[in-house]
Every structure is written in C-alpha cells, then in structure tokens.
Amino acid sequence: MKYKILTFLFFTTLSVISQKKTINKSDIYGCWTDSFEEYSNESNFKVFRPCNYDKIPPARFRYRFEIKKNGEFQWLEMAENDGHYMRKGTWTYDSKSKTLSVFNKKKNKVKDLVIINMIKGMLTLEKN
Numbered sequence: 439m440k441y442k443i444l445t446f447l448f449f450t451t452l453s454v455i456s457q458k459k460t461i462n463k464s465d466i467y468g469c470w471t472d473s474f475e476e477y478s479n480e481s482n483f484k485v486f487r488p489c490n491y492d493k494i495p496p497a498r499f500r501y502r503f504e505i506k507k508n509g510e511f512q513w514l515e516m517a518e519n520d521g522h523y524m525r526k527g528t529w530t531y532d533s534k535s536k537t538l539s540v541f542n543k544k545k546n547k548v549k550d551l552v553i554i555n556m557i558k559g560m561l562t563l564e565k566n
C-alpha cells in the first residue's frame with residue numbers, strides 16, 4: 439500500500455512540475471532506453487533513461503528509441519523470431535501539447551509519445 443501511495447505522489451508531483459516547464463526539441467535529442475524497473479504495470483507513465491545510463495540491469499528485450507536533430511527517429515523492434523532491429527522514421531514535436539509524433543518511412547503515423555516530464559537523465563512519458 440505504501441508503494442502505491444508513493445507512486446501516486448511521485449506521478450502527481452511530476453504532473454504538476456511538468457505543466458509549468460516548457461520542453462524544447464533540443465531537450466529530447468538523443469537515445470532513450472525503457473527503465474521499466476522504475477514504474478509498475480499499474481502506473482500510467484513510463485520512465486526512460488539515456489542509453490548510456492549504467493544503472494539499468496540487462497534484460498532480454500528493452501525498448502529504446504533515438505531522436506535525432508535532423509528529424510530522424512529510430513526505434514528498436516523485436517521480430518517474431520526474437521531478433522532485434524532498428525526501424526527508421528521521422529518525428530515532429532508539438533511543444534504546447536508536449537507530444538512527439540512518430541512516422542514510418544511511408545509518412546504514416548506510428549505513435550504519439552506524450553511527455554509528462556523531462557529532467558536531465560530522465561524522460562517520463564504517458565503510457566499508451
């Protein structure tokens with residue numbers, strides 16, 4: 439019970455702080471790795487750390503993506519044969535809604551990533 443209360447308070451604090459802070463495109467450039475140890479299945483957010491963050495333990499599959507200045511977006515996919523490969527696309531960012539939209543090579547929208555909070559070394563996204 440204590441864990442659930444702390445998780446709720448953490449998320450609520452992040453939401454309040456993030457509503458006041460403007461997040462620029464330059465803040466989100468780089469490679470980001472899913473740090474699923476830092477949230478639970480019941481959470482409505484996900485935590486991502488820089489790909490070179492050394493406190494994340496090894497895992498069979500850990501989702502990651504890279505946001506490049508030139509508008510390219512790459513994300514890690516796991517194939518049916520359990521192989522991993524990087525898929526390439528593009529991205530746009532709406533600073534008002536804090537939404538990063540990802541498109542495949544055919545310019546079809548693949549997903550929207552809504553940023554809850556961005557602090558140095560940690561990117562928090564809405565779970566979707």
